Amino acid sequence: MRKRTMARRHQPQPPWWRRPLLRRGLRLAWLGGLVVLLMALVTQGVERLLHPETLPVRSVVIEGAFQYLDRQEISQTLAPYVGGGFFSLDLRPVEQAVEAMPWVYGVSVRREWPDRLKVRVDEQVPVAVWGEAALLNQYGELFHPPVETHPEGLPTLRGREGRERPLMERYLAVQARLADVGLEVAGLREDARRSWVIRLQDGSQVVMGRGMDTDRLDRLVRMYPRLTEHRDEPIKRIDMRYTNGIAVAWEEPAEVSE
Structure with a gap:
């Protein structure tokens, strides 16, 4: 009896773009390109937001009850530090500038959308004179305003x-x-x-x-x-x-x- 031999059928090769390894590589390359594009867009957006001319601060509100501080003097002290944009403005130098004023006990600064800055200033409360030139507040802490500004009767x-x-x-x-x-x-x-x-x-x-x-x-x-x-x-x-x-x-x- 003669053995039948069956010829192996040759499977046709898929196009190169449909081959598994290449397809996987193309997918990864596509995803990588998308990530790079998104990162570039995000970076560009952040740079735009942080630009000093984007949403500039147009008003500064000073809050607090003052007996020894002058509101106009606080405003002049703030002026060099509030010229940036809403997002680019660094709040810490603003706080430090006001905290350096001798009659200031504490400062808090916050942004208020879209173009306002609110500065809350707490004034020192003098309780006594310490020595020749210093004052004590209600917490027993020393501060040193000019002697000519000391209130009488302490x-x-x-x-x-x-x-x-x-x-x-x-x-x-x-x-x-x-x-x-x-x-x-x-x-x-x-x-x-x-x-x-x-x-x-x-x-x-x-x-x-x-x-x-x-x-x-x-x-x-x-x-x-x-x-x-x-x-x-x-x-x-x-x-x-x-x-x-x-x-x-x-x-x-x-x-x-x-």
């Missing part, structure tokens, strides 16, 4: 560097306690040994010794009305450094002319 605190906040807190406590007998504190002074003296508004002094001894303060409040009734002359000095009593010095009576 108490004066003196002490070593780093004792600003404790002395301010002590002043507030002492002032609140002595107000019960009608006394107003004009200042506190603490030396290197932390011995401190109260200066009253009438010019008299109260020597308190070391530390914040509330018993001595209470004793002063109890006895002060009796002291004013004892003599007509103004009190010059009260020494509270005694365990159970006080020492008082009065002003010398004025000489009566003939």
Whole structure:
């Protein structure tokens, strides 16, 4: 019996563009080109947005209640820093320029679509004079505005560097306690040994010794009305450094002319 031999049929080769490897390579190349195109468009768009002439800032709103700051001076300080576009403007230099003003406590800057900048300025609140030329705010922090801008009538605190906040807190406590007998504190002074003296508004002094001894303060409040009734002359000095009593010095009576 004769074996039949079947001739192998030759499969036709697909066109080159339909071959799997080439097709995969073309797809990758197409995707890569699309990504490059998108990146170029995004880059161009970002550059356009960041251009200083795109959506320029047309108005600056200054917010805050001011007693010592001048709104016009703040506006002049901001002028060199707000000339960019809405997106290109760097807010940090704007904040730093206003923060450098001596009566400024804090600044916040934000954009408001489409062309406005809002600058919120918090002013320092002076509570006391520290030393010769500095002021203390309500948080016991030092700031240094020009001396000629210091408000009148502030108490004066003196002490070593780093004792600003404790002395301010002590002043507030002492002032609140002595107000019960009608006394107003004009200042506190603490030396290197932390011995401190109260200066009253009438010019008299109260020597308190070391530390914040509330018993001595209470004793002063109890006895002060009796002291004013004892003599007509103004009190010059009260020494509270005694365990159970006080020492008082009065002003010398004025000489009566003939």
